[in-house]
Amino acid sequence: MSVMRRLGLGPDRATALHVGVLVVLLALHFVLPDYHHISIARIMVLACFAMGYNIAFGYSGLLSLGHAMFFAAGLYGAGLAAQFLDVPATGGLLIGILGALALVITFGAVALRTTGVSFMIVTLMFAQAVFLIIYYFGEFTRGDEGFIVPDAMRAAFGYALNEPTARYLVAFGLFAVCLIISLAIARSGLGRVLVAIRENEDRARMLGYDIYRMKLLALLISGGMAGAAGAVYAMLFGYVGATFASIEYSILPLLWVLVGGAGTVLGPFVGTLAMFYLIDITSGLTTAYLLVVGLALIGLVLFFPKGILGTIRERWASWLP
Amino acid sequence: MDFGPYLLLASLEGAVGAAVLAVTALGLSLVFGVMRIVNVAHGEFFMLGAVIAWWAASLIGVHPALGFLGALVLSPLIVGAVALFAERTVLSRLKYDPEATIVATIGMLYVIQQVVLMTYGPDARPVQPPFDFRIQLPWFGYSAYKLFVIAAAIALMLAVWAGLTRTRVGLMMRATQYDRETARAFAIPVDKVYAGVFAFGAMLAAFGAVLVVPVQQAHYLMGHDPLLLSFIVVIIGGLGSLRGTVLAALIIGMSDGIISVFFSPTLAKIIATLVVAMVLVWRPQGLFGERPA
Numbered sequence: 001m002s003v004m005r006r007l008g009l010g011p012d013r014a015t016a017l018h019v020g021v022l023v024v025l026l027a028l029h030f031v032l033p034d035y036h037h038i039s040i041a042r043i044m045v046l047a048c049f050a051m052g053y054n055i056a057f058g059y060s061g062l063l064s065l066g067h068a069m070f071f072a073a074g075l076y077g078a079g080l081a082a083q084f085l086d087v088p089a090t091g092g093l094l095i096g097i098l099g100a101l102a103l104v105i106t107f108g109a110v111a112l113r114t115t116g117v118s119f120m121i122v123t124l125m126f127a128q129a130v131f132l133i134i135y136y137f138g139e140f141t142r143g144d145e146g147f148i149v150p151d152a153m154r155a156a157f158g159y160a161l162n163e164p165t166a167r168y169l170v171a172f173g174l175f176a177v178c179l180i181i182s183l184a185i186a187r188s189g190l191g192r193v194l195v196a197i198r199e200n201e202d203r204a205r206m207l208g209y210d211i212y213r214m215k216l217l218a219l220l221i222s223g224g225m226a227g228a229a230g231a232v233y234a235m236l237f238g239y240v241g242a243t244f245a246s247i248e249y250s251i252l253p254l255l256w257v258l259v260g261g262a263g264t265v266l267g268p269f270v271g272t273l274a275m276f277y278l279i280d281i282t283s284g285l286t287t288a289y290l291l292v293v294g295l296a297l298i299g300l301v302l303f304f305p306k307g308i309l310g311t312i313r314e315r316w317a318s319w320l321p
Numbered sequence: 322m323d324f325g326p327y328l329l330l331a332s333l334e335g336a337v338g339a340a341v342l343a344v345t346a347l348g349l350s351l352v353f354g355v356m357r358i359v360n361v362a363h364g365e366f367f368m369l370g371a372v373i374a375w376w377a378a379s380l381i382g383v384h385p386a387l388g389f390l391g392a393l394v395l396s397p398l399i400v401g402a403v404a405l406f407a408e409r410t411v412l413s414r415l416k417y418d419p420e421a422t423i424v425a426t427i428g429m430l431y432v433i434q435q436v437v438l439m440t441y442g443p444d445a446r447p448v449q450p451p452f453d454f455r456i457q458l459p460w461f462g463y464s465a466y467k468l469f470v471i472a473a474a475i476a477l478m479l480a481v482w483a484g485l486t487r488t489r490v491g492l493m494m495r496a497t498q499y500d501r502e503t504a505r506a507f508a509i510p511v512d513k514v515y516a517g518v519f520a521f522g523a524m525l526a527a528f529g530a531v532l533v534v535p536v537q538q539a540h541y542l543m544g545h546d547p548l549l550l551s552f553i554v555v556i557i558g559g560l561g562s563l564r565g566t567v568l569a570a571l572i573i574g575m576s577d578g579i580i581s582v583f584f585s586p587t588l589a590k591i592i593a594t595l596v597v598a599m600v601l602v603w604r605p606q607g608l609f610g611e612r613p614a
Contacts, residue, residue, distance in 0.1 A: 063420050113602050117359055117419050121552065125598035128549070132591045251427055258424065288439045294431025298411055301421045301428070 014321050018183055021266065022176050029168050041168045043269075043276050044175035045233050046256070050268030051178045052225025053253035058262035059191060060218040061198030062112075065120045065250050066127030069107070070223040072134065072245035073099035074230025079240035080140060082153035089156040089235040093228060100227020101220060103130070108219045112212060115201075124247065131245045146241025154235050167236045174232050175269075178225055182265045185221070186321045194218055195263070226253075255293060258300050261307030265321050270308050326460035328579075335578025337467045337536070340474035341529045343570035345547050346554035347481060348525030350566040353555060355498045355518045358412070358422040362429035363526055364548025366404060369433055370396045370527025371539040372441050378448045389451035389535070396531050397524040403433075404523030408516050417515070430544075437541045450535035470532045477528065478567060485563065494518060550577070553597045559606055 028040060049071050056062040077099035078092030087095065107126040114122050134141045141147070151162060159166040185191045193214055196204040205211050234240050243249070252275075253268075260271025275296065283289040304311055313320040349363045373396040378388035407429055415421045452469075455462040485491035496504040497514045505511050526547070530539075537543070554573050558565030573593075580589040 063423075065423075110602055111598075114605065117423070118601050118605050120420075120423060121359070121556065122598045122601050125594050125601070129591050129594045129598070132587055132594065136585075136587045136591060254424070286439065288435035290431045291435035291439070294428040294435065297428030298425050298432070301425045302411060302414060305421065 013319055014183075014187075017320075018179060018265065021269075022172075022179065025172060025175070029165075029172070034164070037164060037168060039276065039280070041171040041236065043272050044171040045229050045236065046252075046276070047269040047272040048174055048178040048229035048232070049226050050253045050256040050260070050272050051182050051265075052222045052229065054222075054257045054262065054264075054268045055182065055185065055194075055218055055225065056222035057254065058257055058264070058267065059186065059198065060194040060215060062215060062219065062222075063120055063254075064111075064123040065247070065254070066107075066111075066123030066125075066130075067222075067226055067253050068245050068247065068249035069103055069127040069130040070100040070226035071230040071233075071249060071253075072130060073103050073223075074227035074232075075234045075240050075244050076134065076141065076230075077227070078231035079147070079149050079234040082149050082234075083147060083240075084140070086153065088153050089161055092153070092235060093231045096231025096234070097224050097227045100223045100230070104216075104220050104223035108223060109216060112215050112219065124250070127245070127247065127250055131242065131247075134242045134245050141240075141242065144242050146239060146243075149234055149238045149240060151238070154238060156235075161235050162238060170232065171236060174228060178228070179265065179269070181221070181225070183321060186265050190214075190217070198263075251293075255297055255300075258307055259296065261310030261313070264307070264309040264313060267307055267309040274308070323460075326458075327582075329458075330461060330463075331579045331582040332575065333463060333467070334582070335575040337470050338578045339571050339574025340471045341533045342547070342550055342554060342574040343567050344474050344477055344529035344532070345526050346551040346558075346566050346570050347478065347563070348522035348529075349551045350555045350558065350563065351494075351518055351525070352522035354562070355494055356417060356515050358417055358419055359426070360519070360522065361423055361426040361548070362407075362433060363522070363551060364544030364546075365430050365433040366400050366523040366544075367526040367530045367547045368539075368541060368544035369403065369437065370400045370530030371534045371543060372437055372541070373399050373527070374531040374534045375446050375448050375539040376441075385449035385453075386451035388449070389531075392448065392531050392534075393528075397527040400527035401520040401524040405516060405520040408519040412519065413512065413515070434541055434544065441539075441541060443541060445538035445540040447538045448534040464536075466535060470536070473532060474529075477525075481525075482563065490517075549594075550574075553593065556597055556601050 025040070025044070029037070032040060049067075052070070053064070053067050056064055056067070074096030077096035078087075078089070081087035081092050081095045082089075107123075107130075111119060111122045111126060135143045151160075154161040156166075156170070161167055161170060185194075193204065193209055196207070197209070197211055197214055201211060204214075230244070233244075256271035256275055257268050258271065259274055260267030260269065275293070278292055278296070279289050282292045300307065306314060309320060345363075345367055348366075349360060352358065352360050352363070374392035377392040377395045378385070381388040381391040411425050411429070412422055415425060450464075450466040452466060454465040456465050456468065485494065493504070493509050493514055494517075496507070496509055497511055497518075501511055504514075529547070550573060554566060554569045557573065558567070558569030577589070577593070580586075
């Protein structure tokens with residue numbers, strides 16, 4: 001019971017809602033047709049990337065434009081280890097997370113010396129450098145073209161991860177872990193301190209909090225989640241390419257979080273789900289599907305700056321974490 | 322070719338790049354300086370300028386010089402109108418909040434780029450230079466048009482500088498940049514100044530693009546590099562400092578031209594990107610900026 005409480009879980013509406021979402025997603029495994037089965041698996045992994053982004057942007061107010069580097073660190077960490085060192089999925093996940101954390105400690109720690117617009121541009125520049133480094137070592141990474149992760153390495157505990165069932169359940173497992181961590185942070189003292197820093201940094205400093213350390217901690221959790229998502233993505237879907245390190249993949253988590261609602265626990269998932277299917281439908285109509293992304297971004301900042309769940313929380317459900 | 326002439330050729334190429342970059346970055350710098358916002362769609366205004374230049378030149382098409390002249394007039398005007406529309410409908414409603422503006426201009430980036438992809442298509446298309454004439458140096462022949470690009474860029478920058486320091490509109494812009502509230506108290510229409518500066522910044526990008534199109538083809542993804550380089554120039558030059566912007570464009574453009582002749586362009590870009598990030602971390606006001614940002 002005390003473990004449950006420490007994770008922010010208890011007999012209340014918020015816990016019921018989040019556990020309910022997990023139960024529904026697990027149940028969907030048995031009923032979804034093939035196409036949506038793999039789509040939802042993909043969405044759950046990408047939602048973990050978005051949840052990581054939400055810890056930095058939504059809760060701590062760190063508007064990073066370089067989170068693709070953390071996702072790419074996980075993706076390439078796991079992918080390259082499998083390709084050249086014959087490391088299977090479990091080791092790849094560990095390497096991916098460590099790679100992302102290493103990037104946070106080097107680039108993130110430096111970027112945190114700046115605030116506001118400078119922080120956005122510095123993170124953008126660092127991510128661009130990582131993107132170019134991937135090109136520079138094209139001999140191993142194959143640059144734009146990317147490489148296919150060998151099937152033999154896409155396995156964990158004797159299960160082949162390219163099988164639909166294992167793929168869905170691993171994606172679900174990662175999603176559940178990230179969701180519970182997010183919920184625990186949102187309802188803990190740490191979460192409140194991060195929100196305090198987001199709302200008024202000077203006041204939080206005056207209250208005695210070490211702002212830099214708190215932000216770094218938030219960025220470590222955020223980058224770690226993004227790295228884990230990247231590593232699992234490489235293992236479940238078997239492809240590693242430089243596109244995942246491009247600026248587009250720094251913008252997408254921002255978009256997903258904005259759509260779903262920044263600073264809400266379920267917002268990143270709702271946003272990823274909505275945008276994934278919106279792009280899925282429009283890309284059937286036109287090749288210029290990024291137009292939808294652009295219009296969505298403009299429409300959101302103009303009319304729904306709080307996103308779907310942010311608006312719901314404001315109007316009807318103030319208890320939503 | 323010997324090393325000396327080779328270096329001269331690399332420097333000339335670098336100077337052409339620097340000239341176009343200076344004009345483009347000047348637009349970004351003005352917008353940042355006066356409005357205090359980062360326009361991520363600046364590179365797309367550049368691209369739009371190039372595509373419209375191709376369209377205007379191929380539409381007029383009597384003589385390359387006439388087509389080029391038409392492009393030189395039409396392209397900045399149309400791009401300026403598009404920017405003005407975007408400013409009035411989106412940015413002014415966001416009250417120029419720095420972070421919301423970045424998200425909105427990222428949106429504009431995708432909208433402009435994809436609309437061009439849908440209408441103009443994915444092909445790269447050239448524009449004929451207005452005159453096809455080579456100046457014969459002792460070691461190699463060099464395109465006279467490229468020298469014209471350098472001259473045109475210098476003339477334009479002198480004009481902008483004179484406009485900023487010698488005219489009433491320039492005074493209003495500088496007053497708004499210096500202190501928005503006091504400017505408003507002195508009955509300067511700050512909203513109109515903002516709208517004008519945003520449109521003018523985009524027009525400068527379009528102008529730079531028209532100059533570059535006879536050398537480099539028009540393509541819907543061509544806005545990426547100018548955006549990144551302009552960012553670097555504006556940051557190194559000091560946010561909102563005109564003199565710093567021009568000086569930094571000269572340094573970055575020349576070294577980009579020379580380095581990519583002699584070294585691996587990817588490695589040069591990696592180093593440049595990291596250096597710029599570090600400059601921003603330790604000197605947020607830029608190398609030539611005076612006030613802390």
